[in-house]
Amino acid sequence: MITRNPSLTDQVKAHIKEQIVNDEFEDGRIPPEASLAEDLGVSRTTIRDALGKLEHEGAIYRKQGAGTFVNEAGLQIKSRLEEIWSYEQVLEDHGYKPVVKVLTDEVLPVNEDTAAALHLEDGADVLVIEKLLMENSTPVVLTRNRIPATLLEVTDRKRKNLPIYEYLEEYCGTRLSYYVSEIVPVSFDADLAKKLGVKKGTLGLSFIEVGFDQNNEAVVHATSYFRDDLLRFRLIRRKAGA
Amino acid sequence: MITRNPSLTDQVKAHIKEQIVNDEFEDGRIPPEASLAEDLGVSRTTIRDALGKLEHEGAIYRKQGAGTFVNEAGLQIKSRLEEIWSYEQVLEDHGYKPVVKVLTDEVLPVNEDTAAALHLEDGADVLVIEKLLMENSTPVVLTRNRIPATLLEVTDRKRKNLPIYEYLEEYCGTRLSYYVSEIVPVSFDADLAKKLGVKKGTLGLSFIEVGFDQNNEAVVHATSYFRDDLLRFRLIRRKAGA
DNA sequence: AAGTGGTCTAGACCACTAT
DNA sequence: TAGTGGTCTAGACCACTTC
Numbered sequence: 074m075i076t077r078n079p080s081l082t083d084q085v086k087a088h089i090k091e092q093i094v095n096d097e098f099e100d101g102r103i104p105p106e107a108s109l110a111e112d113l114g115v116s117r118t119t120i121r122d123a124l125g126k127l128e129h130e131g132a133i134y135r136k137q138g139a140g141t142f143v144n145e146a147g148l149q150i151k152s153r154l155e156e157i158w159s160y161e162q163v164l165e166d167h168g169y170k171p172v173v174k175v176l177t178d179e180v181l182p183v184n185e186d187t188a189a190a191l192h193l194e195d196g197a198d199v200l201v202i203e204k205l206l207m208e209n210s211t212p213v214v215l216t217r218n219r220i221p222a223t224l225l226e227v228t229d230r231k232r233k234n235l236p237i238y239e240y241l242e243e244y245c246g247t248r249l250s251y252y253v254s255e256i257v258p259v260s261f262d263a264d265l266a267k268k269l270g271v272k273k274g275t276l277g278l279s280f281i282e283v284g285f286d287q288n289n290e291a292v293v294h295a296t297s298y299f300r301d302d303l304l305r306f307r308l309i310r311r312k313a314g315a
Numbered sequence: 316m317i318t319r320n321p322s323l324t325d326q327v328k329a330h331i332k333e334q335i336v337n338d339e340f341e342d343g344r345i346p347p348e349a350s351l352a353e354d355l356g357v358s359r360t361t362i363r364d365a366l367g368k369l370e371h372e373g374a375i376y377r378k379q380g381a382g383t384f385v386n387e388a389g390l391q392i393k394s395r396l397e398e399i400w401s402y403e404q405v406l407e408d409h410g411y412k413p414v415v416k417v418l419t420d421e422v423l424p425v426n427e428d429t430a431a432a433l434h435l436e437d438g439a440d441v442l443v444i445e446k447l448l449m450e451n452s453t454p455v456v457l458t459r460n461r462i463p464a465t466l467l468e469v470t471d472r473k474r475k476n477l478p479i480y481e482y483l484e485e486y487c488g489t490r491l492s493y494y495v496s497e498i499v500p501v502s503f504d505a506d507l508a509k510k511l512g513v514k515k516g517t518l519g520l521s522f523i524e525v526g527f528d529q530n531n532e533a534v535v536h537a538t539s540y541f542r543d544d545l546l547r548f549r550l551i552r553r554k555a556g557a
Numbered sequence: 558a559a560g561t562g563g564t565c566t567a568g569a570c571c572a573c574t575a576t
Numbered sequence: 577t578a579g580t581g582g583t584c585t586a587g588a589c590c591a592c593t594t595c
Contacts, residue, residue, distance in 0.1 A: 079592060
């Protein structure tokens with residue numbers, strides 16, 4: 074039943090998560106780690122790793138000496154900002170069925186900001202992909218991704234409407250590892266407002282982000298704009314080092 | 316030299332972190348886990364836990380089969396949103412010496428939002444503390460914290476200018492465990508603008524947060540406003556479950 | 558092939574909570 | 577005092593990178 078890959082830990086995590094969402098634990102109390110280990114036939118370390126991940130994502134909480142419990146409040150957060158991996162997924166988490174429209178798809182000389190973010194020379198080229206994510210016909214998110222042209226493979230006929238992490242894996246031979254994101258409040262200018270289908274001057278959020286691959290190289294510079302009336306971001310803040 | 320409490324893991328983490336910031340590793344390469352374990356006289360598990368925390372906070376990155384390396388880019392993030400524990404600390408991380416001014420400090424009947432956030436009855440009382448955090452005489456952050464009156468201890472003469480997590484520990488016998496925060500772009504109204512020393516209509520960020528204690532009870536409802544020209548928030552985004 | 562990080566085990570002892 | 581989660585150890589084997 075339980076085999077390798079995904080790891081034992083992830084299987085245990087998924088198993089417990091399923092029981093949590095199905096409300097199978099009496100009074101929201103999760104069995105002791107020792108029992109879980111015996112029942113599932115794995116070591117307590119594996120159980121603890123799985124519970125640690127569930128705790129980190131807010132699904133459970135633990136009290137030393139007392140036990141482990143389901144976190145009802147934490148379960149209700151749909152998308153946690155620090156664990157977002159594609160805005161397409163965010164829309165799905167909010168119950169939308171996202172439609173992707175590619176507005177721009179060109180290889181251009183870098184501008185200053187992108188050159189600095191990706192450590193490129195002044196005259197270098199980047200592929201600029203501007204996409205609009207919509208729920209049915211309502212625009213929700215506008216994203217601009219910039220990828221160094223040197224990463225592009227020669228074959229064209231590429232599906233620019235993929236989530237950017239998939240595009241990078243599929244056509245650039247690189248795998249995103251993490252983003253560093255800066256959060257900026259914006260008032261949409263005429264161009265953005267028109268694309269997002271709101272009035273000029275409407276308030277929204279913007280993320281300015283740099284994506285790094287498994288070798289810790291900056292591989293994508295992204296700027297995204299969100300309609301605050303349709304999408305709110307939440308996250309869990311914890312004490313550093315905990 | 317190395318003893319309990321703080322944990323071995325945290326001591327190892329601090330030790331390695333210090334060597335990182337002092338640039339003591341050749342080519343940004345951190346020694347193999349086995350060497351570290353032997354050198355420091357601890358098990359590899361302890362080393363791995365410490366490295367795991369450093370990786371999580373962006374100080375290092377690891378490549379399976381290759382090694383562990385210093386993450387220069389990650390080291391430059393001063394405050395990571397998901398690990399912020401007090402806005403006083405954020406100002407210090409940005410090189411400011413924060414001055415705290417308590418604007419309001421009253422016990423009042425709850426409003427609807429706070430009652431919902433803290434699961435209080437309609438007529439219940441809350442202590443409302445409004446504070447302005449300033450760099451010298453320049454306002455940077457305005458926070459409003461609301462704490463259920465039932466948590467307050469009878470003694471008065473309380474230092475309302477403490478960071479809220481310290482206030483809760485000191486005077487309410489409760490310890491904050493985590494916050495759930497919602498990020499909202501705002502245009503400051505006349506009142507906020509005046510308090511923050513900017514023009515009405517200036518753009519800024521607002522966080523709407525609920526703090527939970529070690530028993531997973533909601534103990535504080537906070538609303539904070541930030542001057543975007545003086546403070547920018549960054550965070551690291553990773554794939555969920557990683 | 559050698560070396561590195563990733564996963565997993567089995568067990569010991571400690572710190573804290575409940576009763 | 578019994579039971580729970582928290583920390584730490586020692587060691588095995590696997591997956592991947594590098595040469």
